[in-house]
Amino acid sequence: MHLVWRLIEVRPSDMPDSTQWKLTKNGIFTMKSFYTDLINSGPLSRSLHIWKVKVPLRIKIFMWFVHKQVILTKDNLLKRRWAGNSRCCFCAQDEIIQHLFLECPLAKLLWRTIHIACNINPPVDIASLFGMWLAGVEQITATRIQIGICVLLWAIWNCRNDMIFNRQHNLTFLQVIFRATAWIRTWSLLTPMDSREPLVTGCNQWEMVARVIFTTGSDGVRITG
Numbered sequence: 162m163h164l165v166w167r168l169i170e171v172r173p174s175d176m177p178d179s180t181q182w183k184l185t186k187n188g189i190f191t192m193k194s195f196y197t198d199l200i201n202s203g204p205l206s207r208s209l210h211i212w213k214v215k216v217p218l219r220i221k222i223f224m225w226f227v228h229k230q231v232i233l234t235k236d237n238l239l240k241r242r243w244a245g246n247s248r249c250c251f252c253a254q255d256e257i258i259q260h261l262f263l264e265c266p267l268a269k270l271l272w273r274t275i276h277i278a279c280n281i282n283p284p285v286d287i288a289s290l291f292g293m294w295l296a297g298v299e300q301i302t303a304t305r306i307q308i309g310i311c312v313l314l315w316a317i318w319n320c321r322n323d324m325i326f327n328r329q330h331n332l333t334f335l336q337v338i339f340r341a342t343a344w345i346r347t348w349s350l351l352t353p354m355d356s357r358e359p360l361v362t363g364c365n366q367w368e369m370v371a372r373v374i375f376t377t378g379s380d381g382v383r384i385t386g
């Protein structure tokens with residue numbers, strides 16, 4: 162995180178070297194000061210909720226990168242003079258953020274399973290995902306949906322990375338969804354006790370729908386590029 166390193170200043174003295182976190186009075190790093198600076202460092206007012214979702218920090222940062230459209234999808238790599246093929250690893254179209262997370266056949270199928278299991282319509286685009294998509298939804302429900310969406314996008318990103326970097330071409334839709342529901346169950350421990358049950362119930366429904374849709378005989382339907 163270049164931001165972190167930019168914010169840390171090493172002060173030469175006779176004392177042994179030490180680092181100071183400039184965002185707190187006592188010079189000691191706190192997650193709160195880090196969040197506050199990140200939030201205040203750009204026009205993030207409509208996406209403040211990213212930082213409040215009960216998921217691990219690395220997922221919040223991942224979601225913030227998606228929101229800012231700077232995550233290293235192939236279109237962004239090409240802007241950095243990367244010389245690779247821009248093709249999506251799941252289909253024949255170019256890999257851009259909007260495509261990878263919403264419009265790719267893989268993403269559409271995953272969103273479809275969520276629609277059937279939880280009656281949640283997908284957002285029309287990335288801007289609305291972080292904007293007005295959940296406007297009008299009761300706050301407690303929106304909070305749970307946001308956890309699910311973090312997981313969905315993280316699952317797609319992991320699946321994409323497994324295909325590209327680990328040459329893992331035998332993934333099935335069921336594996337991706339079960340990976341996602343395992344994360345939701347683990348991360349549900351970050352939410353208050355009385356809010357965990359609906360998350361677990363949502364996972365069960367999602368898995369049930371996925372089994373019906375993707376199970377063929379004893380094998381799951383494979384994701385092919």
Ligand SMILES: [Zn+2]
Nearest residue numbers: 249251252265
């Ligand atoms: Zn695609």
